[in-house]
Amino acid sequence: MADTTTLLELTGITKRFPGVLANDDVHLEVAAGEIHALLGENGAGKSTLMKVLYGLYRPDAGEVRLNGEPSGITAPADAIRAGVAMIHQHFMLVPTLTVAENVALGLADNGVLLDTSGVAERVGELSSRYGLSVDPAAYVWQLAVGERQRVEIVKALYRDCRLLVLDEPTAVLTPIEVDELFVTLRTMATDGVGLIFISHKLDEVLALADRITVMRDGRVTGETTPSATSKEELANMMVGRPVQLAPDRPTVEVGPVRLAIDGLRVDGDRGTEAVTDCSLGVRSGEIVGIAGVSGNGQRELAEAVAGLRPVVAGRVDIDDVDVTGLHPSEVRAAGLAYVPEERMRDGVVAEFSVAENLILVDHNRPPFCRWGLLRLGAIADRCRDLVERFTVKTPTLETPAGNLSGGNIQKLILARELSSEPGVLLASQPTRGVDIGAAEYIHRRLIEERLRGAAVLVISEDLDEVLALSDRIAVMSEGRILAVMDRSEATIQRIGLLMAGSEAAA
Known part of the structure; x- marks a missing residue:
């Protein structure tokens, strides 16, 4: 982690839905240049918390601060302008547009035709810097799943994001693509980008993260670092009891x-x-x-x-x-x-x-x-x-x-x-x-x-x-x-x- 400047502060975030307390007085800090893993089971409150950050939900209590100031985020457009980007598990790309057109989609309208050649040139620069092999002229429908994820990351970098949220980013990748993604994320962190890495894969979290926050039932149950914990301890924090991660497989005679x-x-x-x-x-x-x-x-x-x-x-x-x-x-x-x-x-x-x-x-x-x-x-x-x-x-x-x-x-x-x-x-x-x-x-x-x-x-x-x-x-x-x-x-x-x-x- 190259920088210890606090980039994001979530303080006392509480969010209620009818019959459900989704976030209960949640505190989370992410530093510039930090890869911060957010762990928790389905329903733990991770997604709700990130939607509060991104302006999709308004908290019932608490505050979101960026660079020490109130964020003022009330909608995703505000988040994007503030340098916050989110890559969802299901990518938000238009298949019939090219990579460059997808990257440019939603940029400010200056009343003139978009210079796609300039976009393509910048996409090339970002791809080279962060090891993201993408062809700006390719149509998204032609791309494999791993390539589409790279487009999403390039799109975030093109908008000069300073905080990137990734929701289960390795779920659709091969092990080789996971390794390539981790190289990209570490390079982004070196450049001062803060990253929130949401995953249930404990090995990956321990290999990648600088810090780990665990949530259960809408609350933070622990914060730790990879060097100070183990898969078994993380699973225990997530579930609230000891968990057998590797199932016993007794020997059995194989038949026809x-x-x-x-x-x-x-x-x-x-x-x-x-x-x-x-x-x-x-x-x-x-x-x-x-x-x-x-x-x-x-x-x-x-x-x-x-x-x-x-x-x-x-x-x-x-x-x-x-x-x-x-x-x-x-x-x-x-x-x-x-x-x-x-x-x-x-x-x-x-x-x-x-x-x-x-x-x-x-x-x-x-x-x-x-x-x-x-x-x-x-x-x-x-x-x-x-x-x-x-x-x-x-x-x-x-x-x-x-x-x-x-x-x-x-x-x-x-x-x-x-x-x-x-x-x-x-x-x-x-x-x-x-x-x-x-x-x-x-x-x-x-x-x-x-x-x-x-x-x-x-x-x-x-x-x-x-x-x-x-x-x-x-x-x-x-x-x-x-x-x-x-x-x-x-x-x-x-x-x-x-x-x-x-x-x-x-």
């Missing part, structure tokens, strides 16, 4: 292949090929993890296996039974349980009660139905048992599923899917958006399925999760599985090269 994917070809939503000649087997008693950056065919592969998307060519077998192209209910009857990527869209009916969601796929079968009538007593007994066994926190069985937290919705889905003791479990992004405690529980349940003899296929963009759970790892890039390796052979460097499309690493 229960899920066989052979030469699968699947089209995406736009009719272009999303999965190309994909072949993979998952055996009884093993977890196979598929690693890859979002948008490389993982979602389409999962939906095709589950019967939710047509198969153009190839075959899917469950326990030697061809299920290719069957209705999802028939695939389920063949032994597949499916935990979908989008839990609110595909995993539950938000308006239905907890109980209704738990029997969603079994409501028309005994013991829950007889002579066309629901047996409410049997349903209640079964649902109470599942809620207890899977530690689903809900006020009542009649509570709408959409009222539960993300972690408890995911537990509800797991309870329903695992209650049938499936032969094959397909879990897509199983812990996305859930807190550390729920993620710990979900990991334990996946490993228990492995011990039971199920074949478990986990698709995750979280490389740490894939490495922690998997017996074997497949790497997917541009719709193809480039390599399958034993966990003992896997390194972050090799997986990172494969995620970036380097077949030489296979």
Whole structure:
């Protein structure tokens, strides 16, 4: 940290919403040239605090000061003029415009045509200074995810930002791109830019940050430095109890292949090929993890296996039974349980009660139905048992599923899917958006399925999760599985090269 001048002071920030105290007397300071990590679970109050800083929300109490003076920020335009920039997890770029046009978008209108050549020249200078390889003339729709993030950073630098907020900036990057991003952020810090780095990846926070602030339930629970703490201590501060970050994986005898994917070809939503000649087997008693950056065919592969998307060519077998192209209910009857990527869209009916969601796929079968009538007593007994066994926190069985937290919705889905003791479990992004405690529980349940003899296929963009759970790892890039390796052979460097499309690493 090159400069210790206080750049940002958030003092006593309090923000209430109906029934929720989102920020409770929060204090945070960021120095010029400091990389300050902000940690916390979903709902801890991080996003609300940053929206107060950026002028999207007005605090009910407290003060925002920049360079020792009241910020006067009441809208994002004020924040931008004050040198504050925010890069959201979902980028705010116009795909049909060029890089230079996106960078210039929203600049002050001087009544003349914009000199895009001057913008392009400045973009080139910034790219060179901060190691951001971007082509000013390229259209955003042509760019990969990592390149789009670079455009967002260039856009902030072009506006001479002095304080940059990054919200989960590594979530969509390969390990190589993460390393490149960190070089850029350290260079910015050297030049006196203050950075707030929001992340849930503890290894990255410890590697990058100068200081770390942890929030829980709307309050700051601790401030520390990487040299004075550990992953375990940070997780404890985030959750409020000790957390087992690395799940135990007892040795188990591996059996025959229960899920066989052979030469699968699947089209995406736009009719272009999303999965190309994909072949993979998952055996009884093993977890196979598929690693890859979002948008490389993982979602389409999962939906095709589950019967939710047509198969153009190839075959899917469950326990030697061809299920290719069957209705999802028939695939389920063949032994597949499916935990979908989008839990609110595909995993539950938000308006239905907890109980209704738990029997969603079994409501028309005994013991829950007889002579066309629901047996409410049997349903209640079964649902109470599942809620207890899977530690689903809900006020009542009649509570709408959409009222539960993300972690408890995911537990509800797991309870329903695992209650049938499936032969094959397909879990897509199983812990996305859930807190550390729920993620710990979900990991334990996946490993228990492995011990039971199920074949478990986990698709995750979280490389740490894939490495922690998997017996074997497949790497997917541009719709193809480039390599399958034993966990003992896997390194972050090799997986990172494969995620970036380097077949030489296979």
